[in-house]
Amino acid sequence: MTIDAGNGGGPIELMRKVQGKLERMDFDNCVVLMDTDLPWPKSLPKRVNKTRIHYAGAIPCIEGLFLKLLNDPKYHSVQHSSQKCKRHFHKKHLGEEEKYDKDNYHKIFKKQTLLKQIREIPDFARLLDLMGVGKCE
Numbered sequence: 001m002t003i004d005a006g007n008g009g010g011p012i013e014l015m016r017k018v019q020g021k022l023e024r025m026d027f028d029n030c031v032v033l034m035d036t037d038l039p040w041p042k043s044l045p046k047r048v049n050k051t052r053i054h055y056a057g058a059i060p061c062i063e064g065l066f067l068k069l070l071n072d073p074k075y076h077s078v079q080h081s082s083q084k085c086k087r088h089f090h091k092k093h094l095g096e097e098e099k100y101d102k103d104n105y106h107k108i109f110k111k112q113t114l115l116k117q118i119r120e121i122p123d124f125a126r127l128l129d130l131m132g133v134g135k136c137e
Contacts, residue, residue, distance in 0.1 A: 037082035
């Protein structure tokens with residue numbers, strides 16, 4: 001499994017990056033987790049389904065999903081914008097510079113917490129299923 005950051009941009013830019021990478025590299029499957037704070041074009045699902053790409057949305061952003069996984073008491077997806085989620089996550093859990101080191105995520109996401117959240121957060125369970133991780137129990 002290879003994990004790569006999209007490094008910003010909207011849904012169309014991200015999908016172009018992913019499709020370009022798939023053309024250059026040999027992957028059986030690709031899962032793209034995109035923020036939902038920017039609207040996805042209606043044509044995107046048709047375009048995506050013609051390739052080996054599966055997509056899932058993080059509400060409102062990846063940091064929002066992280067806060068939900070961590071069961072952060074100040075997080076409520078209905079009340080927080082993407083920018084508020086990003087600020088809170090980076091202030092409380094993982095700093096702006098630390099986010100680029102994949103090993104730092106092991107420190108805050110404990111296996112038992114994630115296993116519990118599979119049952120609590122259907123979108124997380126779907127994401128794991130798309131990645132072929134299964135139940136993990």
